[in-house]
Structure formats: structure tokens, C-alpha cells
Amino acid sequence: MTAPVKIAPSILSADMAYLARDLGYIANADLIHFDVMDGHFTDNLTFGPDILRAVKRVSTVPCDVHMMVSDPDHTVDWFIDAGADIITVHWEASRHLHRTLHHIRERGVKAGVVLNPATPVSLLEPIIEDVDIVLLMSVNPGFGGQRFIPQTLEKIRELGAICARHRVSPMIEVDGGISAANIGEVVRAGANVIVAGSAIFVPADPATEVERLRNLANEALTERRA
Ligand code: DX5
Ligand code: ZN
Numbered sequence: 412m413t414a415p416v417k418i419a420p421s422i423l424s425a426d427m428a429y430l431a432r433d434l435g436y437i438a439n440a441d442l443i444h445f446d447v448m449d450g451h452f453t454d455n456l457t458f459g460p461d462i463l464r465a466v467k468r469v470s471t472v473p474c475d476v477h478m479m480v481s482d483p484d485h486t487v488d489w490f491i492d493a494g495a496d497i498i499t500v501h502w503e504a505s506r507h508l509h510r511t512l513h514h515i516r517e518r519g520v521k522a523g524v525v526l527n528p529a530t531p532v533s534l535l536e537p538i539i540e541d542v543d544i545v546l547l548m549s550v551n552p553g554f555g556g557q558r559f560i561p562q563t564l565e566k567i568r569e570l571g572a573i574c575a576r577h578r579v580s581p582m583i584e585v586d587g588g589i590s591a592a593n594i595g596e597v598v599r600a601g602a603n604v605i606v607a608g609s610a611i612f613v614p615a616d617p618a619t620e621v622e623r624l625r626n627l628a629n630e631a632l633t634e635r636r637a
Pocket of ligand 2: 421444445446477586606
């Protein structure tokens with residue numbers, strides 16, 4: 412029996428002046444997607460570990476920390492200490508990926524690797540047995556509200572084939588430009604963790620949007636199984 416699809420609202424699209432309120436709106440989510448950007452790897456700067464500590468004080472939803480930073484090997488411990496439940500680091504930014512992934516896991520946190528849209532999934536072959544999660548970017552990292560890059564669907568399918576060959580089943584997460592209009596095809600391609608920022612926080616009732624996306628995702632999952 413395949414596990415249900417997880418919905419991970421990205422608080423990049425939350426109202427920072429009312430973060431505790433917005434976290435309350437998404438108490439029905441499976442994960443909180445926490446986008447860390449350092450102004451070097453991305454043209455944007457977001458949250459440090461103290462913000463993660465603040466999130467952990469007001470929400471019991473597990474935190475999925477997406478590290479869009481130039482030197483994740485150096486900074487993952489800050490976020491582990493602050494309470495991260497999952498940490499993903501970019502393949503493009505990690506000098507010692509194998510070591511970093513093992514370090515994250517040894518500290519009791521789920522570890523994963525992220526690929527930018529132009530990075531081929533075949534590069535994951537040597538590391539696929541060492542990850543709990545793979546995150547495929549379906550936009551170029553940096554900002555919410557961008558358009559989904561359709562070539563991602565083929566990358567999700569290729570990743571599924573690599574996992575099957577290695578007899579492993581990490582979570583497959585997709586991030587960027589996902590809404591009610593395309594979540595079905597993303598899940599049918601093989602994703603089981605869906606990040607959504609603007610699709611959840613722009614509408615007036617984020618909790619309803621989480622539920623709507625989850626229902627659409629699980630319908631698509633049934634079709635995938637059929
Ligand atoms: C982009 C971030 C995403 C972003 C997604 O660099 O990694 O998590 O918040 O936002 P939407 O769902 O609006 O594309
Ligand atoms: Zn993200």
C-alpha cells in the first residue's frame with residue numbers, strides 16, 4: 412500500500428508579520444517547507460535558524476528545511492540544532508555531499524538532496540542509496556510564484572526508474588509552481604511530497620487549499636496505482 416501524498420506549504424509565501432497566525436492556518440499540513448536562502452546561491456535572502464526555532468515553538472508540524480545556500484556543509488548543524496526534521500541540500504552547492512548526508516542522518520534528521528531544473532537526475536546514481544528524500548526543483552530557486560517547468564515531469568519518471576533499479580524508495584518531493592491545476596500530473600509522474608507556496612497562501616483560506624491539494628494528489632495516486 413503506497414503512503415498518501417504529503418502536502419508541504421512553503422512559508423516563503425506566508426505573511427511574515429503574522430507568521431504564527433499563518434502557521435495556525437496550515438496546522439493540517441503534513442510538513443512545513445522552510446526555504447533557507449543566503450543571497451549567494453540565490454538572489455534572495457530568507458530565514459536563519461532563529462526563525463526555525465520560532466516556528467518550532469508555535470507549530471507541531473514537522474519542518475522540511477530546504478537549504479538554498481552556497482555552503483550547506485558548513486551550515487546544516489545550525490538548522491539541526493534549531494529543530495529541523497528533514498534537511499535537503501543542493502547537489503550544485505555541496506562539496507562533500509556524501510559526508511554531509513551521512514552527518515545529517517547521524518544527527519537523527521532525515522537527509523536529502525535537491526536538484527535544480529538543469530541538473531540531470533542521473534547524477535544521483537552514486538548517492539541514491541544514502542538519502543531519505545530527493546527534491547526536484549520545478550522552478551529555478553529563489554522566489555515563490557514562478558511558473559512550473561514541464562520538463563520536470565520526465566525527471567520525476569527517470570528518478571523513479573533509478574530508485575527501482577537500486578531497490579530504494581526515498582520520498583520524491585517536487586517544489587515550484589505547483590497548484591490545483593497541475594498537482595495531478597506531478598503525482599502521476601511519481602512525486603509523493605508536494606511543496607506549494609503561493610497556491611496555499613495567496614487564497615483567503617490556506618487550510619482549505621491544503622485539503623484541496625491533498626484530495627487532488629491522492630486521487631492522482633489512485634490513478635497511478637490503477
Ligand atoms: C523557490 C522555493 C519554493 C517556493 C515555492 O525557490 O524553493 O519552495 O516557495 O513557491 P511556489 O509554490 O509559489 O512556486
Ligand atoms: Zn523550497
